[in-house]
Amino acid sequence: MTTFDDRERAFETKFARDEEMMFRITARRNRLVGQWAAEKMGLTPEETDAYAKAVVQADFEEAGDEDVIRKLLGDLTSAGLEIDEAGVRVALEEKTVEARRQLMESQ
Structure with missing residues (x-):
C-alpha cells in the first residue's frame, strides 16, 4: 500500500507545483501586458508601474x-x-510566452 500512497503524494505534489507555476506565469503575464498597455497610452514610468x-x-x-x-480594452479605448x-x-498570448520564458530563465 505504501507504493500507492507514495505515487498519490507525488501526483499531489506535482499538481501543486504546476498550479503554482501557472499562477506565477499568469501574474507575470498580466504585469507585462499592463506595461504594454501603459506604453501604448503614453503613461509615465510611475503610472506604468501602478497600472501594471x-x-x-x-x-x-x-x-x-x-x-x-x-x-x-476599456482603458485602451x-x-x-x-x-x-x-x-x-x-x-x-504574446505576453504569456514571454512570461513563461522569463520564469524558466530565472530558475
Whole structure:
C-alpha cells in the first residue's frame, strides 16, 4: 500500500507545483501586458508601474482572463486608441510566452 500512497503524494505534489507555476506565469503575464498597455497610452514610468499592478489585481475579480481583457480594452479605448478584443487577446498570448520564458530563465 505504501507504493500507492507514495505515487498519490507525488501526483499531489506535482499538481501543486504546476498550479503554482501557472499562477506565477499568469501574474507575470498580466504585469507585462499592463506595461504594454501603459506604453501604448503614453503613461509615465510611475503610472506604468501602478497600472501594471492594477491589471494584476483585476485578474482576481473572476476566474479566467475576461476580467483582464475587459479592463485593458476599456482603458485602451478610453485613452482613444483603436484596438479590439482580438488585439488584446493577441497581446495576452504574446505576453504569456514571454512570461513563461522569463520564469524558466530565472530558475
